[in-house]
Amino acid sequence: MEKILSVNNLVISFRTPAGKVQAVRDISFDLNKGETLAIVGESGSGKSVTSKAILGILAGNSIVESGSIVYDGMDLLRISEDQFYHVRGDKIAMIFQDPLSSLNPIMRIGKQLTEAMLLKGKARQKSCRKEFNDTLALLSDAMVEAEATNESAKAAELRQMCKNFDKFEFKHIELEHEYSVAYEAALEVHDEIKDVLFYIEKNAFDDEKYTIKEIIRLVDDSINDWVVSGEDAVTLKQLIADLKKVASAGIQKKEYTEIARILKSMDVILAAALDKPEPDFFSMGYYVTFAGKPLPDMGVEELNAYLRDYADENFINRFRECAAGALKYNAEKYNALKKEALKVVEAHKSVFEADKLDKKACLDAAEVMTKAIDASIDRLEIHKDSIAYTFGSTIKILIHSYFEGIGKNVVASKKHAKQSAKYEKLVAKGKQPSWKVAPSTAVDLDLVQQNIVDLIERLTNHYEEVLAGADKRSYENETNELIKFFKNNASGVVMKVTKSMAKYKALKLMEEVGIPDVRKRYRQYPFEFSGGMRQRIVIAIALAADPDILICDEPTTALDVTIQAQILELINKIKKDRNLSIIFITHDLGVVANMADRIAVMYAGKIVETGTCEDVFYSPAHPYTWALLSAMPDVDTNEKLEAIPGTPPNMIYPPVGDAFAERNKYALQIDFEMQPPMFKISDTHYAATWLLHPDAPKIELPKIITERIARMKSKGGAVNAE
DSSP states (O other), X not given: OOEEEEXXXXXXXXXXXXXXXXXXXXXXXXXXXXXXXXXXXXXXXXXXXXXXXXXXXXXXXXXXXXXXXXXXXXXXXXXXXXXXXTTBTTTEEEEOSXXXXXXXXXXXXXXXXXXXXXXHHHHHHHHHHHHHHHHHHHHHHHHHHHHTOOOHXXXXXXXXXXXXXXXXXXXXXXXXXXXXXXXXXXXXXXXXXXXXXXXXXXXXXXXXXXXXXXXXXXHHHTBOTTSBOHHHHHHXXXXXXXHHHHHHTOOOGGGHHHHHHHHHHHHHHHHHHHXXXXXXXXXXXXXXXXXXXXXXXXXXXXHHHHHHHHHXXXXXXXXXXXXXXXHHHHHHHHHHHHHHHHHHHHHHGGGGTSSSOOXXXXXXXXXXXXXXXXXXXXXXXXXXXXXXXXXXXXXXXHHHHHHHHHHHHHHHHHHHHXXXXXHHHHHHTTOOOSSOOOOOOOOOHHHXXXXXXXXXXXXXXXXXXXXXXXXXXXXXXXXXXXXXHHHHHHHHHHOOOOHHHHHHHHHHHHHHXXXXXXXXXXXXXXXXXXHHHHHHHHHHHHHTTOOSEEEEEXXXXXXXXXXXXXXXXXXXXXXXXXXXXXXXXXXXXXXXXXXXXXXXXXXXXXXXXXXXXXXXXXXXOSHHHXXXXXXXXXXXXXXXXXXXXXXXOOTTSOOSSOTTGXXXXXXXXXXXXXXXXXXXXXXXXXXXXXXXXXXXXXXXXXXXXXXXXXXXXXXXXXXXXO
16 A cells, blocks of 8 residues: 555654653554554543644654654655645644634634635645646656657657646646636625525515625626626626625615526526536647637537647647657656665665664765765655665764764763662662652664664665565556646646635545534524534634544543534544545544544553454553453443553653553563564564563463454444443
């Protein structure tokens, strides 16, 4: 599956008056395109800290000690706030636990929905223009190289082809934009007229002046060559004049009959306009730009076929052929460079595996490897190779952390030794200090060194996978994706987000998330909504920029069970409809039973078990997962649910061994002495517990869990959790 986000060796702490709290301790996971990853654990386990790190909204007292969060060729821990402005909200959005904390209580819902769209509109235009220009320039160069011609005329022809594509593509978007504005206006006013006619019939029409003014504006906007045109446009303009005349004298109830007549006549024209087929504006853009003659006078469907044939014969087929050739040429060129990069990496890897690292040798090796890897990146690829893009910056930071840590450790060691001596001296005198010796703040040099080696191995494995799958690539499909990429960015440049467009999109988003009477609700304040409806509004705001990733931070905790189910169903629907990737954070395994593709169980800042939903529910391996499942209610359990004894550890003083050992009735002696590694159970299932060691005693699953698994299997695998 395509990885959309990768978290690697993340370590986060917080400065507090009592000492440094270790909130996230060396966690790694990937999020795949179109999947839901649930992160489950008690309060304080590090779930929300991880999600906030992804979104770049950690508290000011946080310390990101190591790790990387890789998305779209960027390490989100290392980009500037200006760069994050184009990621946060646009590409990665978040839904919080309490919807009221995300809403302005004194601002109407409609304003809150449209505000971000309007603010980000200009920034998106600028970034889209740059993306379009840069990628088209790379394609132009690749086309020329792929043809391997020394003929300047041939090279000039290929470059002119890209310039022509640029020219007509923006004409296409301009035409489509004009059509979209008119069509959306017709669609909106068609719905508005239905509402007004209903209120007139029920003698409940209010806010007449504003409503009639809005209808007139939308009807006027709907007049377009491809929506309402010809005689219909003339008739509609006359109806607008009639409506203005009635409204100008001041609307009284006696005029309602005339208003209804005019609106019904308008609606007949608008309904017919909305049923018309949409023109092929992509092909039309080429024809209008280069044909040098007016559009043929024919029906839309016939015109579409004619324009498509014309564009294909005169330009598109040749452009696609050249683009596919360029993509193939680039792939072969950069795959060869990837092979060379692998040789360079292998030759210098041993520098970082030595018993004692040498700073100059490490920096020199990192520079050579980074240069080879940067040279092997195919920057024409639409899906950025995030591992390769961030390799150089990540390895330099890790090297810096290692050698800076050597100096810090000397100071930390002296401070810790002094405090320990003071504590022991008091104990020797028969006094029991009220304070504890703070753990040493020394940098774990072995861990940092291992992170460097892991980074190199991750890059190596990734490149080997890319090379192994080279023959399976479809350059025809990649060409289609490239053209789609150009269309999307051209659209971002041409389409200026107006208040009218933002409002229309906001109303559609409200409908998408299941809010009734959207026009009425649009003008209301947050306090006029129930808790479930407020959460739907927050989801709509999160979807406004059409993000790739949606982080849901316990979005159902404050809701009753019935509303929880509705919100979970809504999130599932949105994920499917929009092909979203979702990180779902919760303390309740039951909540994600029927929506997660994979589950990561967190405890005391570490991931202790990870697997598919079936792995975790049918074959749980870590005692903490057992404890969560034993405490999870379902409709068929008759036995008393088991509470987890004790409390999570104080992470100012993290345990030496397994952090769950003190609360684990199945704990072994080694659990108190050494942290367990992540044992592999299957290709999808891993758990960090010494019970999986070959020498560990065999422990049976708790009875309450085995009975629940049996019930679920008897029902065909359904997880019947509330």
